[in-house]
Amino acid sequence: MNAATVRKDLLAILGQEKVLTEELDLMYYSYDSSFLTQLKSANPWAVVLPASTEDVQAVMKYAYENQIDVTPRGAGTGETGGSVALDGGIVIDLSNFNEIVEIDARNMQVIVRPGVIHAELNHALAEYKLFFPPDPGSSLMCTIGGMVANNASGLRAVKYGCTEQYVLGLEIVMPNGELIYTGGIKARTLKNVSGLNLTKLMVGSEGVLGIITQIRLRCWPRPEARGIAMAIFDSLDDAPATVLDIYQAGIMPSGMEILDKTAIDAVNMYKPEINLPVAEAILLFEVDGNPPSVEYEGRVIEEVAGRRARAVEWSTDPERMAELWEGRSVTATAAARVRSDGTRVFAGEDISVPLARVADTLRAIRKLAEKYEIQVVNYGHIGDGNVHTAPVINIDDPQEVERVNQLVNEIHLLAIEMNGSTTGEHGVGAVRRPYAELEHGLAVKYMQKVKNAIDDKGIMNPNKLF
Ligand SMILES: Cc1cc2nc3c(=O)[nH]c(=O)nc-3n(C[C@H](O)[C@H](O)[C@H](O)COP(=O)(O)OP(=O)(O)OC[C@H]3O[C@@H](n4cnc5c(N)ncnc54)[C@H](O)[C@@H]3O)c2cc1C
Secondary structure (H helix, E strand, O other), rough: HHHHHHHHHHHHHHHEEEEEOOOOHHHOOOOOOHHHHHHOOOOOOOEEEEHHHHHHHHHHHHHHHOOEEEEEEEOOOOOOOOOOOOOOOOEEEOOOOOOOEEEEEHHEEEEEOOOHHHHHHHHHHHHHHHEEOOOOOOOOOOOOHHHHHHHHOOOHHHHOOOOHHHEEEEEEEOOOOOEEEEEEOOOOOOOOOOOHHHHHHHHOOOOOOOOOEEEEEEEEEEOOOOEEEEEOOOOHHHHHHHHHHHHHOOOOOOOOEEEEEHHHHHHHHHHHHHHHOOOOEEEEEEEEEEEHHHHHHHHHHHHHHOOOOOOEEEEHHHHHHHHHHHHHOHHHHHHHOOOOOOEEEOOOOOOOOOOOHHHHHHHHHHHHHHHHEEEEEEEEHHHEEEEEEEEEEOOHHHHHHHHHHHHHHHHHHHHHHHEEEEOOOOOOOOHHHHHHHHOOOHHHHHHHHHHHHOOOOOOOOOOOOO
């Protein structure tokens, strides 16, 4: 089947308003936020914009009968090429299928269509004093469908976990167009151990098993109070040691962030008025909950962190909290500005390692940066060992591109060597696929068997994940 026939057929099935076929429109879908697609973008044959589950089913039935590859897409903020049809075929853009179907506050849950934007969902839940805790940095752009497909999380995952903890049930259009519900067809429970857990299988499946068309999410009570602590360290090793001290003091902050020396320098260069203290590492702690417990936990953090830190400051004053947090909130932007001719590339950007190996990992990344002569800025969610690495290069220089690709390969290998993972947040897609066997061994064969059983024609987001 060729692109022209597929376009004609899709127009006949869905009508002109729901199908894009112009090259200029298709170009928008030729990349996501990954370095991979920045280097090598790929237009799909056609894009469909479904407005209902029935639309998705009609497209999948057609694709299945004619064995055409299908790539689901939310907002395209993924960093791994996951939502790009790298080998052609149809892209199903779910971002306009974006209704909040029901906020069932009495049962602490919400039902949404996949295209709902994360920040908009939390805005709607705020009225009910509820929230959906996973908090990706892309909150203002990414869709709930994309978050479920990537099992997204953020800096508060240390306390609240990833998206998977909140998904109670899914409506899924299978590769052959059949419709299934996971978590019980009629269920509105928060607890359910009946049947094989297909919900869990689908969360993080990155579009290789089916299209998520509805999501039932557990909501959480919105915390009333917040506090922020900043601790300054002259020794890198004291930072993860302090995180452990805090856990051992019985405290679970809602965020524990690290800026190493490279990030501190980047922030001070980008916005000198922030004036972060020159140090080997800065830790930022966020505590949330009810006001007395926040005050208590903050004081414990201040005392415990003070044992190793050069200085610690704790505040619940909103203005001071914003000042303490400002360095962290501009880190990603600051990282991109460390070179006037530089661009931050999103590659090797979210490895995760055990807490006990964070300091060694950061030191090893600095050495690799020196070896490949690439400027790198390091920060991350230290509470769960999620290291964000930002290489900054001149992307018009082919030698730098070559060197950064080698650097990123070594960072991925380093993560596995450190008993970690090539990705703690952003997923595998096409970018980390080459490391699947190294990371999972024989389990990959069984992942493939599950994929083959569900997607017997191999049309769902091919060549991604494994
Ligand atoms: C500035 C920035 C900051 C970020 N910060 C974070 C962060 O803190 N934490 C984090 O986890 N990620 C982060 N990301 C990565 C990304 O935003 C998340 O993975 C997000 O969940 C992707 O959502 P999306 O709607 O853009 O999905 P897309 O990028 O469109 O798709 C992602 C994957 O999901 C599949 N998919 C999408 N919708 C569906 C569906 N309905 N059914 C089946 N499969 C589907 C796609 O095929 C693809 O494989 C960040 C990205 C950027 C650009």
